Amino acid sequence: MSQLDAKPNQDETVLRHVLHIIANTPNPVECLAPILEAGRQATGAVGAAFISFSDPLLIKANGLEETQLPDLETFKALAIQHPTAIHLNPVLGDGSPLGHAIFAAIRAQRNVVAALWLTFETPLDEVPSSISALVDGLTIVTANLRQVARHEKIARNQSDFLRIVSHDLRSPLTSMQGFGSMLESGMVGELNERQAYFVEKMLSGITQIASLVDNIQDAGRYDPETGFYEMQRSPCDLIGIVHKIVSNHLVPAEKQELTINSQIADNVPIINADSNMLERAVTNLVDNAIKYTPNGGTITLSLYRQDDHIIIGVQDTGLGISPENQKLLFERHVRIPRIEHKKVKGSGLGLFIVRSVAQRHGGNAWVESSEGEGSTFFISIPLNGENELVSSL
Numbered sequence: 337m338s339q340l341d342a343k344p345n346q347d348e349t350v351l352r353h354v355l356h357i358i359a360n361t362p363n364p365v366e367c368l369a370p371i372l373e374a375g376r377q378a379t380g381a382v383g384a385a386f387i388s389f390s391d392p393l394l395i396k397a398n399g400l401e402e403t404q405l406p407d408l409e410t411f412k413a414l415a416i417q418h419p420t421a422i423h424l425n426p427v428l429g430d431g432s433p434l435g436h437a438i439f440a441a442i443r444a445q446r447n448v449v450a451a452l453w454l455t456f457e458t459p460l461d462e463v464p465s466s467i468s469a470l471v472d473g474l475t476i477v478t479a480n481l482r483q484v485a486r487h488e489k490i491a492r493n494q495s496d497f498l499r500i501v502s503h504d505l506r507s508p509l510t511s512m513q514g515f516g517s518m519l520e521s522g523m524v525g526e527l528n529e530r531q532a533y534f535v536e537k538m539l540s541g542i543t544q545i546a547s548l549v550d551n552i553q554d555a556g557r558y559d560p561e562t563g564f565y566e567m568q569r570s571p572c573d574l575i576g577i578v579h580k581i582v583s584n585h586l587v588p589a590e591k592q593e594l595t596i597n598s599q600i601a602d603n604v605p606i607i608n609a610d611s612n613m614l615e616r617a618v619t620n621l622v623d624n625a626i627k628y629t630p631n632g633g634t635i636t637l638s639l640y641r642q643d644d645h646i647i648i649g650v651q652d653t654g655l656g657i658s659p660e661n662q663k664l665l666f667e668r669h670v671r672i673p674r675i676e677h678k679k680v681k682g683s684g685l686g687l688f689i690v691r692s693v694a695q696r697h698g699g700n701a702w703v704e705s706s707e708g709e710g711s712t713f714f715i716s717i718p719l720n721g722e723n724e725l726v727s728s729l
């Protein structure tokens with residue numbers, strides 16, 4: 337067993353190569369295989385492996401089968417025996433050899449959290465230069481892996497928390513809505529004017545909370561990165577969905593003296609998509625158009641085919657949105673502070689849901705707008721892959 341330092345010049349070349357891999361591979365897990373390959377070639381090893389001891393255990397090997405590696409307990413024992421230096425031809429505590437190999441511990445914040453293992457065909461009598469560069473590169477990747485795992489855990493906790501809270505709030509809200517509506521309808525006795533006013537206020541508050549809870553639930557479920565919702569694809573008639581949404585919004589639009597209409601092309605096919613999700617997304621756009629368009633305006637839904645995409649557009653004659661704000665709108669919880677919309681309530685989740693729905697169908701969502709001239713929000717759904725309805729004929 338020996339503890340030797342690698343030569344600095346060859347180290348530098350390997351380190352530069354390894355850093356180049358890290359810089360060009362955003363996902364740290366994907367860096368491991370090319371780095372191991374670079375290390376294998378630079379050292380003349382027949383096989384190289386990276387073993388992370390953290391949970392979940394990660395093993396990446398190049399030129400080696402996992403079965404050719406010592407077991408995890410052996411690696412952990414080696415890490416305890418040799419926590420710092422690079423070890424040539426390591427042996428177990430009882431002196432039994434582990435073949436022609438090099439073991440190097442990878443550390444993060446003083447703890448050994450992973451190991452590098454290189455095996456050679458013939459015995460080595462010195463540590464090849466470049467191993468320490470390899471260890472440095474793997475240390476950087478390990479730090480990134482730990483950061484990513486930490487962020488994923490926080491995001492998972494947050495989304496679990498929101499899922500549980502929003503789910504548990506939903507049923508008492510539904511029951512409050514039901515009993516409130518019965519009171520309002522006079523089913524359990526006539527209300528005087530003051531009582532009716534109070535019940536109306538309570539119901540309006542409950543509706544607001546219910547809509548917030550729905551938004552929180554759907555933003556968590558549909559999020560393409562962390563969403564757990566499994567899409568329910570079936571033949572989806574977008575023309576029917578647009579007609580239904582227009583008809584559902586006639587009354588709310590009329591309350592604000594808005595005209596709502598639709599322009600539907602006749603070459604829009606039935607697709608294989610999640611109708612509920614798409615209806616939810618288009619509804620959000622129309623709700624927004626109503627919320628953010630001053631009285632007297634017009635809202636137009638359009639549905640057409642453009643090359644190999646279906647486009648759904650919701651146009652309004654509202655205030656429009658500045659180019660800087662257009663870039664931010666589809667992010668979670670973004671609301672534009674605007675004096676004209678001071679009284680409009682919202683969670684900033686509506687457009688995040690719209691984009692998530694589009695992305696989960698392989699499409700996109702965006703807005704085109706000029707300030708003072710209104711906005712048109714678009715959803716595009718590609719007419720290929722899973723979205724294509726395969727005829728059984």
Ligand code: ADP
Nearest residue numbers: 624625628654670671672682683684685686687
């Ligand atoms: P919310 O409406 O709950 O605030 P959204 O994610 O649906 O959240 O919208 C984000 C922001 O985008 C809104 O707060 C509003 O400022 C702006 N916005 C959305 N739709 C329109 C529209 N049709 N016209 C002008 N501004 C809009």
